[in-house]
Amino acid sequence: xxxxxxxxxxxxxxxxxxxxVSFEALEGSVHALMGENGAGKSTLLKILSGAYQPTEGRLVxxxxxxxxxxxxxxxxxGVAVIYQELQLVPxxxxxxNLFLGHLxxxxxxxxxxxxxxEAKRLLALVGEDIDPDTAIGxxxxxxxxxxxxxKALSRDAKVIAFDEPTSSLSSREVERxxxxxxxxxxxxxxxxxxxxxxxEIFRVCDACTVLRDGKQVQxxxxxxxxxxxxxxxxxxxxxxxxxxxxxxxxxxxxxLKVEGLEGHGLKSPMSFDVKRGEIVGLFxxxxxxxxxxxxxxxxxxSAKGGTLVLNGESIASLNPQAALKRGIGxxxxxxxxxxxxxxxxxxxxxxxxxxxxFWIHGKAERxxxxxxxxxxxxxxxxxxxxxxxxxxxxxxxxxxGRVLGHDLKVLLLDEPTRGIDIGAKSEVHDIVRALAxxxxxxxxxxxxxxxxxxxxDRILVMEGGRLTGELPHSDATQERLLELALPGKTx
Amino acid sequence: MSTVVESPxxxxxxxxxxxxxxxxxxxxxxxxxKNFLSSNNLINSLGLSVTSTGIVACGMLFALAAxxxxxxxxxxxxxxxxxxxxxxxxxxxxxxxxxxxxxxGLIVGAINGFVIAVCGVNALxxxxxxxxxxxxxxxxxxxxxxxxxxxxxxxxxxNGTMPLWILLACLIIxxxxxxxxxxxxxxxxxxxxxxxAHLAGVPTRKVQIAIFSLMSMLxxxxxxxSTSQLQLGDPKTMQGLELRVISACVLGGVSLTxxxxxxxxxxxxxxxxxxxxxxxxxxGVSTFWQYVVIGSVLLAAVLVDRLKTRGxx
Numbered sequence: 001x002x003x004x005x006x007x008x009x010x011x012x013x014x015x016x017x018x019x020x021v022s023f024e025a026l027e028g029s030v031h032a033l034m035g036e037n038g039a040g041k042s043t044l045l046k047i048l049s050g051a052y053q054p055t056e057g058r059l060v061x062x063x064x065x066x067x068x069x070x071x072x073x074x075x076x077x078g079v080a081v082i083y084q085e086l087q088l089v090p091x092x093x094x095x096x097n098l099f100l101g102h103l104x105x106x107x108x109x110x111x112x113x114x115x116x117x118e119a120k121r122l123l124a125l126v127g128e129d130i131d132p133d134t135a136i137g138x139x140x141x142x143x144x145x146x147x148x149x150x151k152a153l154s155r156d157a158k159v160i161a162f163d164e165p166t167s168s169l170s171s172r173e174v175e176r177x178x179x180x181x182x183x184x185x186x187x188x189x190x191x192x193x194x195x196x197x198x199x200e201i202f203r204v205c206d207a208c209t210v211l212r213d214g215k216q217v218q219x220x221x222x223x224x225x226x227x228x229x230x231x232x233x234x235x236x237x238x239x240x241x242x243x244x245x246x247x248x249x250x251x252x253x254x255x256l257k258v259e260g261l262e263g264h265g266l267k268s269p270m271s272f273d274v275k276r277g278e279i280v281g282l283f284x285x286x287x288x289x290x291x292x293x294x295x296x297x298x299x300x301x302s303a304k305g306g307t308l309v310l311n312g313e314s315i316a317s318l319n320p321q322a323a324l325k326r327g328i329g330x331x332x333x334x335x336x337x338x339x340x341x342x343x344x345x346x347x348x349x350x351x352x353x354x355x356x357x358f359w360i361h362g363k364a365e366r367x368x369x370x371x372x373x374x375x376x377x378x379x380x381x382x383x384x385x386x387x388x389x390x391x392x393x394x395x396x397x398x399x400x401g402r403v404l405g406h407d408l409k410v411l412l413l414d415e416p417t418r419g420i421d422i423g424a425k426s427e428v429h430d431i432v433r434a435l436a437x438x439x440x441x442x443x444x445x446x447x448x449x450x451x452x453x454x455x456x457d458r459i460l461v462m463e464g465g466r467l468t469g470e471l472p473h474s475d476a477t478q479e480r481l482l483e484l485a486l487p488g489k490t491x
Numbered sequence: 492m493s494t495v496v497e498s499p500x501x502x503x504x505x506x507x508x509x510x511x512x513x514x515x516x517x518x519x520x521x522x523x524x525k526n527f528l529s530s531n532n533l534i535n536s537l538g539l540s541v542t543s544t545g546i547v548a549c550g551m552l553f554a555l556a557a558x559x560x561x562x563x564x565x566x567x568x569x570x571x572x573x574x575x576x577x578x579x580x581x582x583x584x585x586x587x588x589x590x591x592x593x594x595x596g597l598i599v600g601a602i603n604g605f606v607i608a609v610c611g612v613n614a615l616x617x618x619x620x621x622x623x624x625x626x627x628x629x630x631x632x633x634x635x636x637x638x639x640x641x642x643x644x645x646x647x648x649x650n651g652t653m654p655l656w657i658l659l660a661c662l663i664i665x666x667x668x669x670x671x672x673x674x675x676x677x678x679x680x681x682x683x684x685x686x687x688a689h690l691a692g693v694p695t696r697k698v699q700i701a702i703f704s705l706m707s708m709l710x711x712x713x714x715x716x717s718t719s720q721l722q723l724g725d726p727k728t729m730q731g732l733e734l735r736v737i738s739a740c741v742l743g744g745v746s747l748t749x750x751x752x753x754x755x756x757x758x759x760x761x762x763x764x765x766x767x768x769x770x771x772x773x774x775g776v777s778t779f780w781q782y783v784v785i786g787s788v789l790l791a792a793v794l795v796d797r798l799k800t801r802g803x804x
Binding site: 298300320321324325330332337338339340341342343344348352353354355356357358359360402406 | 673687
């Protein structure tokens with residue numbers, strides 16, 4: 001029996017988050033939910049999990065109305081939602097996490113033997129051979145996610161919903177996840193899949209519902225009958241130039257030369273350079289040392305060796321403040337944690353750190369913020385809006401605007417489009433290209449190969465804390481990149 | 492997403508709920524409490540009860556805005572008062588005595604700030620430790636005994652309306668610092684998201700050290716003012732000041748999690764606490780019951796605030 005969403009609506013004070021969403025997810029199929037940020041996907045998942053109550057409409061599973069007053073009700077009814085931020089207790093063991101809330105017990109004592117055996121069995125179902133007594137916190141993200149899936153299976157969940165499950169996985173781990181999803185599907189479970197990544201949607205999903213501004217735009221019953229462009233059009237309601245639009249541009253002399261850089265996350269000294277007006281990509285699997293390299297250059301962590309030469313001048317080890325003063329600016333991977341001050345206004349965020357005087361010049365700051373907002377088409381009701389209320393893409397654009405407040409020579413971008421929607425993605429790419437054209441040297445870390453191929457003049461590849469190769473745009477293909485990024489193939 | 496229009500009353504309540512509480516309280520006290528409006532009561536009782544809390548709250552506002560707090564202020568106030576009294580008893584001029592007291596406060600604060608910002612120990616533990624160390628030092632200065640401090644030049648500080656002018660000056664200076672300077676804005680940014688502020692180029696350590704240094708200097712100032720008023724340096728005084736100050740700030744609307752705060756919050760919070768206390772004094776409520784009432788007021792205020800924000804999400 002399918003899972004039916006029947007005219008689901010949800011209102012918050014002041015906001016209509018969902019409006020009349022109706023579709024069916026079939027047994028033994030994977031149903032994708034797509035839409036830009038703020039389209040209502042997360043709200044829908046939260047209604048499914050019982051975290052929110054719908055204002056109107058109902059959920060129907062197995063022909064029965066599903067009334068989830070709390071998350072426990074949803075679990076009891078066989079609905080499991082696996083969120084982007086995994087819901088595990090890092091200090092507890094794998095086994096304890098799997099059975100959290102329904103630990104096997106004998107006379108009130110935990111039945112450790114049964115716990116261990118059952119955990120082993122569940123982990124085998126997702127193809128993992130982890131010791132159930134390991135603390136969850138010690139496992140890499142990918143394995144934690146598998147534990148989360150096993151947890152859903154421990155309750156024999158009939159419906160399993162994934163929220164952006166691949167956002168922090170490497171390509172190989174993604175393959176593992178897809179195998180497990182295929183198995184869930186063949187067992188006749190209903191799988192819901194939320195993602196921004198077009199290639200994944202077309203590989204894994206059978207059907208797709210597109211949301212925009214809380215309303216259902218369209219449900220495609222047969223994904224193989226349509227093209228990615230159809231989906232994009234449905235999502236944004238307009239045409240977007242596809243990501244693969246590399247344009248060559250004039251490249252100047254060396255802006256930043258990195259020589260023998262050593263530090264946290266690097267296994268051997270790194271040397272490379274980036275020229276004025278050049279966009280250099282840094283590709284690798286999770287844990288390859290890409291973020292660490294950027295952090296060392298930006299002075300976020302301190303280098304143990306090596307030199308940085310900026311425009312011919314050797315510069316000593318930096319902190320972020322000194323790096324910005326010299327024109328090296330980093331836009332971090334985790335916007336919420338390291339990028340924005342969520343409760344402060346757009347104006348405050350854009351001007352943060354670039355203030356030199358003693359007094360605040362409110363008018364000048366607002367004018368400056370407004371100019372960046374206009375330049376980058378940041379969609380915000382006003383520059384006084386709290387930045388936390390903007391979508392991820394608009395936050396990212398504001399953060400880029402912030403580093404431009406310094407006399408920027410080298411721009412470091414760490415996963416600049418992670419978790420932001422397609423429309424904003426192509427706008428961020430346009431901004432990066434435009435900055436390069438003004439002579440800024442750019443280094444981009446990304447896990448999305450199409451993004452790097454569309455953007456970069458040159459791509460460096462890292463594996464296990466080492467530089468393993470360098471491909472000019474003309475030689476770069478997804479196959480070549482992956483070959484260099486996989487372990488054991490060092491040049 | 493469409494926007495639902497909110498009623499104007501709801502808007503006023505959302506924006507200025509606690510201000511309404513203060514106004515009701517003041518009007519109620521004026522109408523129903525005999526002598527509340529007399530100048531003697533306003534200046535000497537209400538005025539004096541808000542000066543220490545108010546002066547220290549100006550500093551605490553910054554600490555809270557940056558996501559920290561300081562438990563050592565009560566001890567530092569006692570320490571500052573004792574230093575001034577001891578120096579004057581050794582025939583130093585009041586100017587030197589006051590300068591030394593403020594300097595000592597600054598040093599304690601700089602140590603707090605250094606340990607918290609540079610060594611990375613959390614503010615609770617650090618200031619809990621210095622609270623005890625400094626209290627001990629205050630006792631050691633004169634063997635645990637209090638000490639008279641009645642030089643006429645020194646008495647000026649605590650005489651008549653002078654403490655209120657000092658408080659007003661602090662409110663203006665620290666209000667300007669928080670709202671109009673880069674230092675203030677950086678403090679709020681650190682409280683909002685320390686890592687983001689650091690990465691954006693804010694000198695987070697310097698700002699934190701400055702916050703704690705100024706904070707303790709204000710505590711020492713409050714100690715000096717109170718010593719001058721009572722003409723007595725007392726190492727046992729100002730116990731629990733830190734809790735009264737944090738309570739007043741939170742009552743007024745400063746966020747304990749950092750990133751949110753304004754000088755008007757401090758003014759409102761201090762006045763509410765002061766008024767409640769003053770009315771109870773005038774009615775002859777026993778000090779034991781005053782504790783119960785003050786605690787209940789604080790609990791009620793944060794509960795109302797919690798319900799207000801829950802209604803929104």
